[in-house]
Amino acid sequence: MAAPPRAPAAGPGAVPARRARTGARLLLPVALALLAVPLVTAAHHSRPAPYGDHLAAHARVSGAGAGPAPALRIRGRAVEAYDPRGGTVRWTYTREGRRPLALLPAPGHAFALWSDGLVTDTERDAGRFVRWHRAIPQSAAWLRTPAARGGAGVLRPLTDGARMLAVVTPHRIAAYRAADGDLRWVLPARPGCAFAPARSLRRGGALLVAQPCPGAALSWTAQVIAVDDRGRVVPGRTPLGNGDLERGAERAGSPEN
Template identity: 35%
Template sequence: MVRTLLRKPASRTALPPIAVLLVLLAGAAAYANRPVPFGDRVAVPGVSDARPVSSETLAADGLELRIGPGLEAYDSRTGAHRWSYRREGAVALGLVRSGGDAVVVWDDGLVTAVRPGDHRVRWHRAVPGLDSWLRHGGSAADTAEPSAAVGTGAPAATGRQRGLATAQERARAVLHPVDGPEPWLAVLTPSLAMAFRERDGDIRWIIRPPADCFYDPARAARTDADLVVVRPCADGDGTGTARAGRAEGFGIDGRHWWLRVGPQARPARLDGQRITLADGPVLGVRVIDAGHGAPVPGCRSPWAALAAQLPAGHCPAPAGKSAGGRSGGR
C-alpha cells in the first residue's frame, strides 16, 4: 500500500523537459514585454530630441530640468543632456520643486514626483477632473480655431497651439508645494482641492466647494507651512454675478480656518507665517496669520497698542490701506 502511494506519477501527467523550457521562455518574454505602468519611459544619457513646450526650468541637484514633451535633465555646469523621462501619450505641462522631488503635471490629469539625482519615478497620483480642466476649462473660445490674423503679416496660431498654451497657463497655477515641517503638495482646480504628502504621495485630504462656488488656483499664497486659497461664489441666479466668498487656510491635515472676503480678494505671501489679503477699496489690505486665520494689526494701526505681541519682521500697512499707504478708496 505504501509503495502505491509513493509511486511516480504516470508519464502522461508530467511535462517533457522541452515543454517546461518553452513555458519558462514564454513567461519570461511576456514579463519583459509587459505594459509599463503609466507609460513611463526613462532614457539615459544621450541627446535629447525634445523641443520644449515651455520656457519653464528648474534647478535641482546640479541639474537644469526642462519641460520637454516630458521632463528633460541637463548638467547645469556643462549643459550636457543627462536623462529624459517621458510618458507615452501624455504631455508634461507644469513643473515645481516639492521637498527633494521634481513634480510634473501632465495633460491627462496625472501628477508625478521624480527624484532628479537618480531619475527615479517615486509616485503617480491621478486628480479627478484635472485633465478636463487643463484641456477644456474656461470658455469655449479657449480651444476654438481662431480666424486668420489680419494686418499683422504673421500666421494665426492653430487651435491646437492655442489650446496647449492655455493648458500650460492653467498648469502653472495647479501645483502648490508647501515646505512644512512635513513637505506637502496641494493640487487646485476650480472644482477640487487635494493634498498629498510629498515623501510618499499619500493623500491627506480632498475638499470640493459647494454649488455655485469654486476655488481659484491663481489666487493662492503659500507660507512656510500653510496655503491660503480664495473661493469665490456666484449668485446662483444664472447670471454668474460674483458675490462674497471665502479665503480658506489649509495645512497638511486639512482646512484650518476661513474668512469671508469680497469677490476680488487676492492673497500674497508676506513672510513665513503671514499673508496679505487685498480685498477691494472698502476692506483694503489685511494682514492674516496663515496658520490661524487671525488678523495681524499693522504697526501703525490703532489696534497695535492692544496687541499682545507686535508683528516681527516686515511692518504691514494697517487694514484699509494699500501697500503704498494710500487709502484704498482713492
C-alpha cells in the same frame, strides 16, 4: 527439425549506441528548457510599462549629494532633468500618448501634472523610478482649457521641503504626502465659487489661494482661503489630515507602492 536462427551477437558498438540514444532522450528536455529561458525573458521585457512610463538615463550620477540637484523643464512631450551648471541631460521621463503640463521641483522629488489628469513623482537626482501616480478626480473638462494647459499654480508645496504637495484645481484642493502619494485631505470650493490655481502663494507657512465667487456679495477677504498640511486654516479648526506625515517616509526611496 531445423533450429531457429540465432540473433546475431551484440557487437562492440551496441552498448555505446544504446547509451547515445539514452543520452539524447535526457538532453532533449534540457535543451527545451534552455530554449525557453530567452523566450521567458523576452516576454518579460515586452510587457507594457505601467501608465505608459518610459524613463531614460543619459548621464551617470554617482550618488545623492554629488553636485547640485538637476533642474527640470518640459521639452516637447518629456520631462527633462539636466545639470544646471553645464546643461547636460541626466534623464528624461515620457508617458505614451501623454504630455506634461506642469512641473514642481522639490528636494528629491520631481512632481509633474500630465494631460490625462495624472500627477506623478519621480526620483529627482537620477530619475531611477517613478514613486507614485495619482489621478485628479473629475478633471477631464478642465484639463482641456487653456488655463490647465499652462499648469500655473496647480502643483504647490504645502510644507517646507515639500513633504506635502497640494494639487489645486478650480473644483477642489487635494493634499498628498510626498513620500508615498497618500491622500491626506480634500477641500472643495465654496458652491458658486472656484479656486484660481494661478493666483496662489505661500505666506507664513500657509498657502493662500484665491477663490473668486462671481456675483456673490462677498468681501475680497472671503474670496481668499489659507491652507496648510492640516487643511484649511480657520480659528478652532479640526485638522483634515489623519496620521503622521512621516509615516511612509521610509518608502520614499522605493519604487511605487
